[in-house]
Amino acid sequence: MNRISLRFQELRRAGRKALIPYITAGDPRPELTVPTLHALVQAGADLIELGVPFSDPVADGPIIQKACERALAQGMTLRRVLDLVREFRQTDTQTPLILMGYLNPIERMGHQEFVAAARDAGVDGVLTVDLPAEEAAELVELLEVADIAPIFLLAPTSSTERIRRTARLARGYLYYVSLKGVTGSAALDVATVVDKLATIRAYTDLPLGVGFGIKDPTTAAAVAQVADAVVVGSALVAKMGELADEPERMRQEVTAQIAAMRQAMDQSRTPTATLAD
């Protein structure tokens, strides 16, 4: 069974919600990525989204754009990201890793070669921001054979028809983009998220993650009340960019950020909080 599904099963049994940090591979320095991944796991991350830097990250705000620029300036490539995954897997065989990025680097490598290399490296899921369900059939088929979960986004604007279509193709979990905007935008409004998640649950049994606009433990805890997973990216990446020249302080502060979110999410646990089933 795919590590993502296993992890959500474990969490469900324990009555906990998943915390999913996002970092951009190679940012602020390639040699810090694997140690940061391990530190995130120790601080309470359940799954990790690892960003594949791209020159034209259209769905991202300035924080992740700059992270991509820093990583690319140091020669980060899709192949090197896969090397980092392989290195991480030497000591962590449990934590699910999801590659998050844009389609063109995958197109350039070739879909088949990419899927084979991702499977060998130990990737568990692939989220391609600019690949909606309508265009995804070919890549999804290859991912399924390799037991890699195709992760899809849903948005406030997604119609029920699109939710149905996307849920049919998705595996692992569905990622609900909590606001209209790019990553790192204004804080989300939990009340509007609740309604949309209820709609989405009518079409899928997959766990639902929520991201975009989750900046602090309070929001993380509030979202954990209604979703199965909380994704935090820009808040973390901003801190990493700020402390690029102080790796030890960066590790401490990023760890503290995740630990605080973890704690807030676990404390706010209520017996009535519903999970996917």
Next chain:
Amino acid sequence: MKTSHNPVDFSQFPDTNGHFGRYGGRFVAETLMEALHELNAAWQDCRNDPDFLAELDADLAHYVGRPSPLYHAERWSRQLGGAQIYLKREDLNHTGAHKINNTVGQALLAKRMGKTRLIAETGAGQHGVASATVAARLGLECVVYMGAEDIRRQALNVYRMQMLGATVEAVTSGSRTLKDALNEALRDWVANVDNTFYMIGTVAGPHPYPLMVREFQAVIGREAREQMLSEHGSLPDALVACVGGGSNAIGLFYPFLNDAEVAIYGVEAAGAGIDTGRHAATLCAGQSGVLHGNRTYLLSDEHGQIIETHSISAGLDYPGVGPEHAWLKDIGRAQYVAVTDSEALQGFHDLTRGEGIIPALESSHALAYVKKLAPTLRPDQSIVVNLSGRGDKDIHTVAALEGIQL
């Protein structure tokens, strides 16, 4: 005149999801998918609505100044000693380029959809000016995204847009040119999708833009086809147009695609030379990839990162190209060639001195290729070249290149 041996009926493309063969499609983040469906539905309603089309035709006639003339450049034809050269005078349109054909159409659509805010990206500034122009006319808010590098190169157009009431947002990410302006416009659209209409300036982007912009620009080719038949008595032997994103080229080419006897040439910017790596010749030197919502030819490195392009003309300085061009190249219906900065500059001067018409540097690329093509044809043969814009905006660039302080 349709030919029976032509296996492809070009009017059947793209398919309902915007595919030209393997190119085109909709490759955008989920938030925009509904907006694209909404746009497509509104556009499908309008494209066959007699009221919409009548309003569009009236605007094209009275505001844009259509039809544009088809001018027989007799002196230049004699100088080159080959085919007769006809210039499709899009430079005579209101605002000085073909771009207005598209923005007039998209603005009418935006008005029908009840959108109150227009956004656009621009490279040379021509599409930005054309967008700001229609926004002023309809009293709509207009924000134009423009690369900081292009703002420096095209100060005159920046001021024109501001005079027209538009806000010009300088884009400082990436290479600070057209592709980055497009990224920023897409980010704006995602955040303001409820009240905002994104006017893409070329036949690229997610479906339905390549189709919609083609239909608005195809007036160029429809007129040219009728004008050649009535004034010259036959179809041209060849069509030539410059290709950046490719909207003026598709506008000219599309109504001739089923005329198999008409040869079609798209001319890209070879910049300092394709072998120098400093160019924008996407079809001549790129590969298939996905950027800005469509699968098409792109200039990217071996890892799929988009690379910086170079051209003397800001309007051709783009690492992608419309998906229909990618398809026309692969199936062999059109040929794509490239000319260098210095060849384009020579073309600029040749037409200026030979015919008293100062062309845009973008259009000068097409002229530079006509210079090569015309002498290979007989004097009873003909070429229609799209003079897509006038060169006033480029005078400072040309003067600076020649060391002249204005």
